Each structure stands twice: as C-alpha cells, then as structure tokens.
Amino acid sequence: MLQFRSFPLVVVIFLICISEMANGQQPWSGILAPTRAVDWTQAGIAGGIPSGSWSQCGPTIAAYSGSGSTIVNALNHSGAGYTGCGSNTYVQLGAGTFNLSTGIRTMGVSNTELRGMGADQTHLVFTGASTCQGGNGTCLIGFESSDGTYPNGPPANVFSWTGGYSQGSTSLTLSSGSNIIANQTMVVLDQCDTGFSGSSCSGSAVDNGGFFDCGDAYNPSSHTGCSVNGPDGGLERPNRFQMEAAIITACSPACGGSGTTTVTIDRPLMHPQWSAGQTPQAWLIQPATHVGVQNLSIDASATQDTAGVSFYNDAYFWCSGVAVLHSYNIGIWIEQSVHGNVQSNYVYDSGQHLAYNDPTGIKYNWSNNVIANNVVQAVRPAIMAEGPSSGNVIVANYMINSYTGDDFMFGNEWDGHSNGADYDLIEQNVMNQFTQDLIHGGHLMQTYFRNLATGWESCANGQCGSYSTKDSNVEAVSSQSYNRYMNFVYNVLGTPGYSTTYNAASGACAGQYEFINTVWATGCGNGGGSIPIPGDSIVNATSLRWGNWDTATNSTQYSTAEVPNGLALFPNLVPSTACTLTGSCPPSFYYSARPSWWSASIPFPAIGPDVSGGNVGQCTGTLNTPGEMAGTAATASSQCTGTSLQSAWAGHVNAIPAMACYLNTMKGPPDGSGGALTFSASSCYGSGSATAGAPPAPSNLSGTVVQ
Numbered sequence: 001m002l003q004f005r006s007f008p009l010v011v012v013i014f015l016i017c018i019s020e021m022a023n024g025q026q027p028w029s030g031i032l033a034p035t036r037a038v039d040w041t042q043a044g045i046a047g048g049i050p051s052g053s054w055s056q057c058g059p060t061i062a063a064y065s066g067s068g069s070t071i072v073n074a075l076n077h078s079g080a081g082y083t084g085c086g087s088n089t090y091v092q093l094g095a096g097t098f099n100l101s102t103g104i105r106t107m108g109v110s111n112t113e114l115r116g117m118g119a120d121q122t123h124l125v126f127t128g129a130s131t132c133q134g135g136n137g138t139c140l141i142g143f144e145s146s147d148g149t150y151p152n153g154p155p156a157n158v159f160s161w162t163g164g165y166s167q168g169s170t171s172l173t174l175s176s177g178s179n180i181i182a183n184q185t186m187v188v189l190d191q192c193d194t195g196f197s198g199s200s201c202s203g204s205a206v207d208n209g210g211f212f213d214c215g216d217a218y219n220p221s222s223h224t225g226c227s228v229n230g231p232d233g234g235l236e237r238p239n240r241f242q243m244e245a246a247i248i249t250a251c252s253p254a255c256g257g258s259g260t261t262t263v264t265i266d267r268p269l270m271h272p273q274w275s276a277g278q279t280p281q282a283w284l285i286q287p288a289t290h291v292g293v294q295n296l297s298i299d300a301s302a303t304q305d306t307a308g309v310s311f312y313n314d315a316y317f318w319c320s321g322v323a324v325l326h327s328y329n330i331g332i333w334i335e336q337s338v339h340g341n342v343q344s345n346y347v348y349d350s351g352q353h354l355a356y357n358d359p360t361g362i363k364y365n366w367s368n369n370v371i372a373n374n375v376v377q378a379v380r381p382a383i384m385a386e387g388p389s390s391g392n393v394i395v396a397n398y399m400i401n402s403y404t405g406d407d408f409m410f411g412n413e414w415d416g417h418s419n420g421a422d423y424d425l426i427e428q429n430v431m432n433q434f435t436q437d438l439i440h441g442g443h444l445m446q447t448y449f450r451n452l453a454t455g456w457e458s459c460a461n462g463q464c465g466s467y468s469t470k471d472s473n474v475e476a477v478s479s480q481s482y483n484r485y486m487n488f489v490y491n492v493l494g495t496p497g498y499s500t501t502y503n504a505a506s507g508a509c510a511g512q513y514e515f516i517n518t519v520w521a522t523g524c525g526n527g528g529g530s531i532p533i534p535g536d537s538i539v540n541a542t543s544l545r546w547g548n549w550d551t552a553t554n555s556t557q558y559s560t561a562e563v564p565n566g567l568a569l570f571p572n573l574v575p576s577t578a579c580t581l582t583g584s585c586p587p588s589f590y591y592s593a594r595p596s597w598w599s600a601s602i603p604f605p606a607i608g609p610d611v612s613g614g615n616v617g618q619c620t621g622t623l624n625t626p627g628e629m630a631g632t633a634a635t636a637s638s639q640c641t642g643t644s645l646q647s648a649w650a651g652h653v654n655a656i657p658a659m660a661c662y663l664n665t666m667k668g669p670p671d672g673s674g675g676a677l678t679f680s681a682s683s684c685y686g687s688g689s690a691t692a693g694a695p696p697a698p699s700n701l702s703g704t705v706v707q
Contacts, residue, residue, distance in 0.1 A: 027586040028447075030577025032487055035167065035570045036445055036544070038270045040425045040590045043393045044341045044370035048596075049318045051113045051292060056092050057085035063096030063122075068104040068130070075106050075114060087111035093296060095121040103130030103139055103305070108146030110289045116296025119323040119346065120680040123297050129305040133335060136234065137306035140298055140327075144312035145288040149336070151234045155283040161189060162260075165274035170265050174282050177251050177261030185248045185255075186287050186315055186338060187265060190240040190388075191280040193419070195224075198279055201239035209538065210569045211273055212482060213242045215419030215441030218533045226482040228531055232418035232440040235365070235387040240281075241420035241441065243388035244270055245338050245367040247315060267368060270390050270423045272570070285313050285336065292318035295681065301326035307333035307363075308350070311340060320344050321681035327351070331379065334364035335387075343372040344597055344658075346666075346679035349403075350379045358417065360384045361399075365418075367391045370590075373597055373685070375662045377672050378403045378463075380410035381435065385443075388420030393590045396598070396606075398658035399431040401672025402457065405465040408472045408514075409457050411435030416443030416483070425449065425589055428607055430633070430659050432457045434477045434488075438526060438533060442482030445570075449489050449589055450608045452616075452653050453477065455519060455551075456495035458632055459624045461673040469624045475504070475518040476550070479543070481525050481536035485570055486543040490579055490608045494519045494551030495631060496618055496648045502552040510535035519550045544572045547579045549609040549652055556609040585610055597685040598657050606654040616655055618648035619670065632670040635663055639670050657685060 028037050058074055058081040073079030074091045082091070090113035103126065104114065116122025129138035134150035149155045163173030172189075179185070194213045196203035205216040205225045215231035216224065216239075236243060246265035253261065274280055291314060298308045308324035311317045314337040323346040324331040331347035334340055342362060351359020361376035365387035372395045376382035382399035385392070399412035411433035415424050419441025426434070427449045434453055436443050455476030459469050476493040479486060493499070501518045508515075509524040523539030525532065545562035549555065558581060563574045579585035587605040594604045605611065619640035621630030629640050635655050637645040655663065661684035662668040666677040 027589050031489060031546070031575045031579050032447065032544070033570065033572040035272050036485060036487055036572055037447060038391055038423050039268065040391065040393050041592065042267045043339070043368045043391055043590070045316050045318065045339055049292065049320060049341055050290065051090055051115075051294070054088045054090050054113065057089035057112075058082035058091065060092040060094045062094045063098050065099040067102045068100045069102070071104050071114065072106060075104070075109055075112055088290070090115045093117070093122050097123045097125055100124060100126050100128070102128045103132075103142065105130040105132055105139060105142040105144070106291070107144055108288060109143070110291060112291055114141065114293045116294070118295050118680050118682060119297040119321055120678050120683075122295065123299065125299040125302070126305070127302045129303050132306070132310050133312045137310065137333070139307045139310035139333070140300055140303065140305050141293055141308070142310040142312065143288055143291040143314055143317060144310070145286060145314065147286045147313050149285050149313060151236065154237070155188075155285075157284040159282045161280040161282045165269070165276070165280065167270065167272040168268045170268050172263050172265065172282070174261050174263055176259065177253070177255050177257045177263065179284055180248055180251055180255040180261070180263065181286070182248060182250055182255045184286065184289070186245055186285040187248050187263065188243060188245045188283050188285065189280065190237060190243040191274060191278040193239045193241055194278075196239050197277055199281070201279065210484070210542070211444060212442060212484065213419065213444070214482060215239070215241050218531050220532060226438065226533070227419070227441045228439050228526055228533065230440065232387060235418060241388050241418065242271060242422070243366070243420055244390050247338065267391065287313050287315040287337070289315045290317070292320070293322060294318070295321040297323035297325065297679070298327075299325050300328060304328045306330060309333070311335065311337045313337065315339050318342070322346075323348070323679045325349060325676045330360050330363050331376070332362045334362075334366070334369055336366055338366055338368050340369040341372070343370065343374065344681045344685055345374045346677070347374065347376045348378055348676045358384065358386065360386070364392065365389045369393075370395065372396055372595070373658050374398070375658045375666070375679070376412070377401055377662070377668065380404050381414045382412040382431070384414040385416050385418070385421040385424065387418045390423045392424045393427065394424065394429060395427045395590055396656045396658060397429045398656060398662055399429065400662070401463055402432060403463055407459075407464060407467040407470050409433065409470045409474045411478060415446050419443070421446070426451060427589060428605060428656055430656055433475065434479070436479040436483035436486070438480045438482055442484065444483070445485045445487075447487040447489070447589070448491055450491065450605050452492045452607050452633070452649070454495045454633065455493060455499045456631065458629070458671040460626050460628055460630065461669070461671055463671065463673055471516055472514040474516040475521040477520050477522060478524075479522040479539055481523060481533050481539065484539055484542045486539075487572075488543065488545045488548055490547045490585055490610070492549050492607055492609070492649055492652045496551050498623065498631065499551045502550065519552050542567060542570070546575055547585070547609055549650065551649070554650070599660075599686055602657055602660060603654050606656045607652065609652055611652050611654065614649065614651045614653040616649065616653040617645040620644050620646050629670050634670040635660070639663055641669070661685065
C-alpha cells in the first residue's frame with residue numbers, strides 16, 4: 001500500500017542534491033524531483049538533422065509512373081548513375097507527380113536520405129504498398145535495418161544484465177559482449193513487470209501501491225492486474241514492458257568478447273527501480289543509421305497501407321517537411337527506433353475510415369525520439385505512444401479535430417496506450433486533451449509542461465457524423481487508474497464558457513471516466529464495461545499539479561495540496577526556485593534556445609501562466625453552430641466565419657509555429673474540418689533565431705495559493 005510517511009526534510013534535500021549532482025543541473029531543477037524527470041536534452045539527433053551538408057547522389061529523378069523500384073535502387077546505390085555514391089548522400093526527386101504502384105522500402109541502408117523539392121511540389125501518389133517490418137505491416141516509404149529482430153519473435157543475443165541498475169547510471173554489466181559494435185549497436189534493456197520474475201517472467205500482477213508496472217487484465221475477484229484488454233500484443237517481449245533503448249558507446253573488455261562485459265551507454269538510465277528481483281535482461285539490435293525523408297507529399301488514398309512513413313530498427317533518423325495524406329492506418333510510424341527527429345510535417349486523415357481500432361497520425365515507441373512542430377488534422381488520436389517508450393519529447397505540435405464520427409472526444413495526445421510509456425516530456429503543444437488510458441496498462445512519470453489542452457472540441461461542421469455535440473470524455477486532462485507519478489506544470493487548461501468544473505467528483509471517478517465540462521478527471525476507472533476497473537486514489541496522491549491556469553477557476557493554481565511532498569516513494573517538494581508566483585519559469589525543459597524553425601516573431605515560450613498578451617483568442621457565438629467556428633481557438637476574426645474573435649485564456653496562449661502555419665499560411669479552419677490543405681515547410685517556417693535567452697520574470701501574474 002502507498003505510504004504517506006514523511007522523510008525528515010534534511011534527508012529529502014540531501015537525496016535530491018546528490019541526484020542533481022549526478023544528473024547535472026537541469027532546466028527543471030527546483031521544480032521536479034530528479035527521480036521524477038530525466039535529461040530530455042539528450043533526445044533526438046545531436047545537432048539536428050545532419051543532411052543539410054550532404055551531397056546529391058546521381059541525377060535528379062524526374063516524375064514518372066511505375067513501381068517504386070527506380071527510387072529504391074537509387075537509395076541502394078545500385079541503379080544506373082547511382083553506383084558510385086558514397087555515404088552521406090541524398091537521392092533527389094524532381095517536381096511533379098510520381099504515380100507509384102509499389103512502396104519505397106530499404107533494408108540495411110545507412111547514411112542516405114530521400115528528398116523532394118517540397119511537399120507542395122513533389123507528390124508521390126501510391127496505388128500499392130511494400131511489406132515492412134518483417135511482414136508485421138506495410139508502408140509507402142520505409143527505412144529499416146537488415147537485423148531481422150521483429151515483434152512476435154524472440155530476439156537473438158539475449159544477455160543477463162547483472163549490474164549497474166541505479167537511475168543515472170551509464171555503466172552496465174552484461175553476461176556477454178558478443179556481437180556488440182561500439183557506437184553502432186543498440187541495446188534494449190527490460191525487466192519483468194511488477195510481481196513477475198525469471199527469464200520467462202512468471203508471476204501475478206499484484207498492485208504494490210506505488211510504482212506499479214502492469215499490463216495484465218484486471219481481475220475483479222482477485223483484484224490483480226490493471227487493464228481492460230490485457231498487455232498489448234505484438235510488441236517486444238511478454239510481461240517485460242519496462243524498457244529503455246540506448247546506443248552502446250564502449251565496452252570493457254573490448255566489444256565483441258563472449259565473457260562478462262561492462263558496457264557504456266549513450267544516455268543515463270531513466271527508471272529508478274531496476275531490480276535484480278525482476279530479472280533484468282539486455283538484447284541487441286544492429287540498426288540502420290542516419291536515414292531520412294524530406295520535402296515531399298504522400299497520397300495514400302488508393303492504398304490500404306499500415307503506415308505512410310515507417311522507421312523500424314533505426315537510429316538517428318528523420319522525417320521533415322513531409323505531408324502524409326489519407327494513410328489507411330498510421331501517418332508516420334516509429335517502431336523499435338531511437339534518436340529520431342520527426343518535425344515540421346503535416347499529417348491529414350490517417351485512418352479516418354476507422355477500419356482499425358487505433359488509427360493514428362504519428363505513432364511511436366522506444367527511447368529518445370523527438371516529435372516536434374507537426375500539424376496533425378482529422379486523426380484520432382493525433383500522436384500516440386504504442387508500446388514501451390521513455391525519454392521521448394513531444395513538443396510544439398498542433399493537433400486539431402480528433403475525428404471520430406460520433407459524440408466521443410478522443411484525446412489528441414495519448415502518451416501511453418500500452419504499458420511502459422514512462423518519462424516522456426509533452427511540452428508546448430496545442431491539443432484537446434492529455435490522455436492516459438488503461439486499455440493495455442498504466443503509465444508512469446510523464447511530464448506535461450506549458451501546453452494548451454482545451455478540454456472541448458467542436459461538432460459544428462461534420463466532425464461528429466450525425467451528432468450535434470460531443471458529450472462523452474470531454475475533459476482537458478484524462479488520467480485514468482494506474483497512471484501514477486505524473487507531473488503537470490504550467491499548463492493552460494479548459495475552454496472558456498465550457499470547462500466550468502475544476503475536478504471530477506471523487507465518488508463519480510470510481511465508476512466512470514466519460515465526463516463533460518471538466519478540467520481534471522484523474523484517477524478514474526473505466527465506467528464499468530466488460531471488466532469494471534475501479535477508481536485509483538493513488539493517481540491523485542502521487543501526481544504533481546503546479547502552476548496550471550484553468551478556465552474553471554480563471555486563475556493559476558499554486559496549491560500545496562496538489563504537490564506530493566509527503567510520499568515515502570518519489571516525493572516532490574513544493575517548487576521553490578522557479579515556476580512560482582515570484583520565480584521565473586524556464587521556457588522549455590528540452591530546448592536550450594529557440595529552435596531554428598521557431599520564428600522570432602512568435603514568443604518563446606508561447607504558452608504558460610507567465611505569458612501575457614497572447615494572440616490566441618476564442619471565436620464568439622453559440623457552441624456547435626453549423627457554419628461557424630464558435631468556441632474554437634483562433635488568431636483573427638476572419639478565421640471565425642461569421643462571428644468575431646474575443647480575448648480568452650487570460651492572454652496566456654500564443655499560436656505556436658505549427659498553429660500559425662495551419663491558420664495563417666495553410667488557411668485551415670480553426671475547428672479542423674474540411675479537406676487536405678496545401679503544405680510547404682519552407683513557406684511556414686523561416687530560419688528563425690538560432691538562440692534565445694530565458695524569458696523575463698513574469699509580471700502581472702495572479703494566482704491562488706492554498707496552504
């Protein structure tokens with residue numbers, strides 16, 4: 001059971017100081033406890049996408065009709081005119097329309113990019129797809145290694161992991177170093193779920209009252225398990241959903257030996273409770289590295305592809321400036337890959353026919369990926385972690401119209417649909433809802449910083465089929481049972497005039513989760529269903545809520561009652577050095593300066609209770625009125641279709657770059673209705689400023705302090 005025994009203050013401060021010295025000073029220092037956060041600055045490709053200095057491989061390929069083999073051969077450096085190409089080169093597609101009967105898939109190719117002239121100039125229209133991921137899916141453009149480690153199959157090279165379990169460690173002891181290549185091999189670290197042990201992970205998912213790593217189906221009789229549908233299938237290894245993936249940079253003795261080996265990994269361990277009692281193991285993948293696609297559009301409307309763009313068993317990969325339209329299931333799919341940058345793309349109408357249960361704009365798992373500055377329109381959900389994920393950064397994405405065709409509001413951002421989604425950062429996004437479900441298990445230690453979550457979505461113009469309003473699951477934050485140790489800091493929550501209830505009633509939370517008019521619905525069960533899962537009071541007891549502005553109270557909440565500072569396990573002290581009434585809150589927990597695609601005309605940070613005079617307001621009128629945009633977030637009266645723009649959210653919200661791109665350049669309606677739009681990353685995002693200092697100390701900031 002969860003214990004609320006307080007440690008002596010001097011002990012807590014000592015532990016925090018020791019941990020901070022081990023991790024280095026972080027932008028979240030003084031706000032988040034070091035056990036509840038990681039160094040997110042290590043996510044993505046160090047230095048950004050590298051191909052700007054690369055040279056072109058062979059002649060530009062002119063638009064044509066036929067199979068994708070011409071392009072595949074060029075990427076493999078085997079086509080006429082391409083055999084002499086070396087590493088760090090790109091294959092250039094010309095302007096025009098390529099009508100392709102098959103997909104473009106490479107295996108084992110590294111240091112190569114597929115590049116178009118721009119998403120508004122180079123158009124790839126597919127009528128067929130390629131088999132990807134060893135037959136586990138199809139894709140239109142796919143980069144994967146020739147490693148052969150696929151889901152649903154036991155990996156080769158499974159080693160015992162016998163030492164180096166501490167959070168922050170980069171030195172691990174493995175039972176063997178065979179098949180390891182320094183600065184190339186990806187190591188996957190996992191251990192049995194809570195209550196399980198042994199190589200085959202046998203046991204039972206009994207709630208430990210705290211950090212409960214669980215995916216098993218809930219059993220109302222024995223009160224074991226935690227999920228509606230049991231562990232997610234087809235992903236990694238059964239009952240081993242706590243997972244981190246990293247690149248091995250060195251070995252002692254030398255890499256490749258068969259005996260006990262100490263390896264160094266490229267980023268510190270994130271989880272705090274690796275334990276010999278849960279049989280930690282390590283296994284290897286030899287990934288394809290430095291591969292990507294840029295500046296083209298994909299039309300998948302004539303295919304039944306699993307994914308428009310797929311990255312599988314890759315490291316240091318990218319997708320940028322790409323429009324993915326009408327993908328049958330997933331727009332961009334990151335699977336078993338690390339250190340990727342998926343940025344400045346446009347994804348429209350992935351799986352809108354709802355043929356699959358989980359149609360998704362951008363789906364990801366594993367570690368250290370960055371999903372930034374994307375526009376995702378008319379998809380449910382827009383961005384989702386499917387499978388174990390850790391250390392990923394979801395930043396500055398504009399997500400609009402989670403199309404369902406009915407009255408249920410799917411959250412745009414699901415940071416966890418499977419057990420094992422832990423320690424990700426969700427920052428400065430604009431969306432309808434933070435969603436942490438319990439379909440395949442719980443999620444732990446996620447951080448939400450400086451986002452706008454409206455907690456409402458319009459049904460005015462065809463987004464809801466025959467329904468006139470969304471009246472189910474309409475809340476800004478939906479954090480269901482077994483989603484524990486969450487951090488919610490400096491967010492802006494709710495829709496003015498609609499989100500009028502601060503907290504879902506605790507009694508109601510025990511039996512349902514589909515609320516309306518509510519800002520916070522946390523620790524709620526699943527509303528009965530075939531497996532009735534009860535409410536979970538530990539969700540609220542372990543979650544940090546600090547400095548969030550909401551429409552129900554029309555103020556910023558600094559309540560010590562919402563700070564888990566009395567926990568025996570992973571407490572968080574009341575923030576004292578930043579993000580307070582008098583302290584200056586950092587602009588980002590990820591970016592040390594304004595990224596290059598963030599225009600100097602857009603404030604950095606764009607969202608937060610310390611932001612004033614924001615340019616995002618609300619269209620006037622009666623909600624859900626056909627032909628209008630009433631209630632939606634916009635930046636000009638001309639976007640409101642027959643009504644006008646009024647100030648809203650107390651001026652705490654500016655349009656992030658992706659939102660400004662969608663509304664001002666692409667001319668998209670602020671309710672996300674309508675068809676696909678013309679997209680050009682170069683038209684939307686200038687080079688911006690390369691550097692940016694910390695924001696000034698907040699002024700005219702009001703809040704409610706509750707002791």
